[in-house]
Amino acid sequence: QVQLQQWGAGLLKPSETLSLTCAVHGGSFSTYYWIWIRQTPGTGLEWIGEINHYGSTNYNPSLKSRVTISVDTSKDQVSLNVTSVTAADTALYYCARVPGNYIDYWGPGTLVTVSS
Amino acid sequence: QSALTQPRSVSGSPGQSVTMSCTGTSSNVGGYNFVSWYQQHPGKVPKLIIYDVSKRPSGVPDRFSGSKSGSTASLTISGVQAEDEADYYCCSYAGTYTWVFGVGTKLTVL
Numbered sequence: 704q705v706q707l708q709q710w711g712a713g714l715l716k717p718s719e720t721l722s723l724t725c726a727v728h729g730g731s732f733s734t735y736y737w738i739w740i741r742q743t744p745g746t747g748l749e750w751i752g753e754i755n756h757y758g759s760t761n762y763n764p765s766l767k768s769r770v771t772i773s774v775d776t777s778k779d780q781v782s783l784n785v786t787s788v789t790a791a792d793t794a795l796y797y798c799a800r801v802p803g804n805y806i807d808y809w810g811p812g813t814l815v816t817v818s819s
Numbered sequence: 820q821s822a823l824t825q826p827r828s829v830s831g832s833p834g835q836s837v838t839m840s841c842t843g844t845s846s847n848v849g850g851y852n853f854v855s856w857y858q859q860h861p862g863k864v865p866k867l868i869i870y871d872v873s874k875r876p877s878g879v880p881d882r883f884s885g886s887k888s889g890s891t892a893s894l895t896i897s898g899v900q901a902e903d904e905a906d907y908y909c910c911s912y913a914g915t916y917t918w919v920f921g922v923g924t925k926l927t928v929l
Contacts, residue, residue: 740920747822748857748865748908748920761916764820797864804853804912805870812864 705730707798707810711783715817721785725798725810732756732779736801739772739783741794742812749794753801754781788817823848823909823921830927831899839924841892841909847919849890853912856885856894859923860905868907869894896926904928 711723725737733756742748752762754772762770771784785792793816800808824842831837841848841856848854854872857865867876869885872892882897892911896903909921 738918747923748910749822750910750918750920753916753918763917803870805855805867805910806857806865807867807876809864 705800705808707800707808709796709798709810709813711796711813711815713814713816715788715815716819717789717817718787719817721783721788721792721796721815721817723783723796723798723813723815725781725783727779727781727800730800730808732776734802737774737781738799738801738806739781740797740799740806741792742797743794751783751785751796788815790817793817820913820917820919823911823919825907825909825921825924827922828925828927830929831896832929833900834898836895836897837899837926838893838895839907839926841894841911841921843890843892843911843913843919845890847890847911847913848887848892848909850914851912852887854885854887854892855910856883856892857908857910858903858905859908865908899926899928901928 706728708726736753738753739751754760769786795812798810799806856869859865872887873885913919
């Protein structure tokens with residue numbers, strides 16, 4: 704059974720850096736792409752970016768300048784950093800597994816609020 | 820990278836068929852057969868119900884089906900049930916290793 708565990712700071716001030724980590728339990732970590740998605744009530748789901756176990760990344764062009772996704776294969780973990788956050792980055796952030804061209808497992812989500 | 824267009828809401832009575840659309844462009848929905856659909860109940864994590872336009876994962880009821888014509892994908896629920904009331908999101912490959920989601924459709928079962 705695959706489980707994704709997420710953690711990170713939930714309250715940030717504008718201009719700070721968002722940092723989240725996702726630990727993968729079960730399954731073969733190296734077989735898949737791992738992605739980050741965020742969800743807001745107004746805009747729905749937004750794909751942030753993805754990474755594989757080699758560290759090869761792809762990012763949403765609209766966020767690319769502020770986003771870094773990294774991997775720690777020794778711990779089966781992926782991490783998300785978003786710099787210079789604003790209120791517009793307030794969202795529920797998910798990590799998820801991509802076996803092909805779809806998402807089959809999602810983390811529980813981490814609510815991140817940006818407020819001064 | 821603009822979000823895919825979905826109707827904000829659709830509704831249907833139990834037993835009726837309901838279809839919701841997901842409209843993109845030739846750069847995403849129209850260009851690839853990599854459209855997936857996700858069902859999300861309030862407070863829950865999204866669940867995959869359709870992938871590769873029309874394939875259904877194991878365990879998903881066969882009343883859920885997907886199709887595509889041009890740059891518009893569709894999700895049909897044949898014989899909608901009360902437990903199908905949820906938000907539904909489409910997602911498409913958008914080229915150069917990027918993905919785009921739809922804005923979501925709220926299904927109300929009357």
